[in-house]
Amino acid sequence: xxxxxxxxxxxxxxxxxxxxxxxxxxxxxxxxxxxxxxxxxxxxxxxxxxxxxxxxxxxxxxxxxxxxxxxxxxxxxxxxxxxxxxxxxxxxxxxxxxxxxxxxxxxxxxxxxxxxxxxxxxxxxxxxxxxxxxxxxxxxxxxxxxxxxxxxxxxxxxxxxxxxxxxxxxxxxxxxxxxxxxxxxxxxxxxxxxxxxxxxxxxxxxxxxxxxxxxxxxxxxxxxxxxxxxxxxxxxxxxxxxxx
Numbered sequence: 263x264x265x266x267x268x269x270x271x272x273x274x275x276x277x278x279x280x281x282x283x284x285x286x287x288x289x290x291x292x293x294x295x296x297x298x299x300x301x302x303x304x305x306x307x308x309x310x311x312x313x314x315x316x317x318x319x320x321x322x323x324x325x326x327x328x329x330x331x332x333x334x335x336x337x338x339x340x341x342x343x344x345x346x347x348x349x350x351x352x353x354x355x356x357x358x359x360x361x362x363x364x365x366x367x368x369x370x371x372x373x374x375x376x377x378x379x380x381x382x383x384x385x386x387x388x389x390x391x392x393x394x395x396x397x398x399x400x401x402x403x404x405x406x407x408x409x410x411x412x413x414x415x416x417x418x419x420x421x422x423x424x425x426x427x428x429x430x431x432x433x434x435x436x437x438x439x440x441x442x443x444x445x446x447x448x449x450x451x452x453x454x455x456x457x458x459x460x461x462x463x464x465x466x467x468x469x470x471x472x473x474x475x476x477x478x479x480x481x482x483x484x485x486x487x488x489x490x491x492x493x494x495x496x497x498x499x500x501x502x503x504x505x506x
Contacts, residue, residue, distance in 0.1 A: 269338030273328035326419035326426035347450035354445035368438030369408030371400035382459025398440040423483035
């Protein structure tokens with residue numbers, strides 16, 4: 263049986279401090295995978311750094327557009343979408359290929375943990391992994407992978423301002439099984455910690471519910487941006503009180 267080819271797609275925007283380390287890890291751990299970075303218009307030199315290490319593409323801003331651009335420009339039978347602030351263990355590739363020897367499995371993701379610990383982050387990690395296993399809802403920080411033929415049949419990621427990974431996993435689940443590998447991706451908690459884990463968990467659960475109930479994706483984007491702005495202001499006030 264032939265080993266399926268894998269293309270890794272890394273969407274980036276202003277990740278100059280992280281992209282070099284990310285690409286060095288991916289190139290060292292997965293040398294037989296095709297690798298492509300898709301920049302969405304960075305202003306901090308991200309694309310220039312990436313170009314020195316691997317094939318770098320350009321697209322309009324928006325994670326869905328960037329990932330679709332990367333998928334269209336690569337050739338692997340399996341598409342693997344990896345965020346620049348996530349660390350993927352080397353054993354994940356073997357587990358991915360082994361899982362996809364089952365023709366009923368259409369894609370999946372990795373177990374999730376964060377690079378920081380707190381009660382809120384631990385709760386989010388546990389519930390995210392449970393959700394992925396029970397419901398098949400795979401999000402971007404879990405390093406989603408999918409068979410190319412299924413991805414193409416669905417038209418790729420829906421070009422939504424948010425929830426593109428959630429929506430694709432819902433559509434995929436109607437066509438086949440999604441699995442969560444034993445390998446664990448370590449995701450950056452920087453954005454969650456900046457706004458407060460409990461606040462972000464509540465905000466995202468509310469927005470997911472609104473999306474499932476049919477809320478307009480643009481309204482969801484505005485609510486997300488408003489919620490994260492409030493979180494930043496609240497954290498700044500707290501810092502001021504701690505450090506007068």
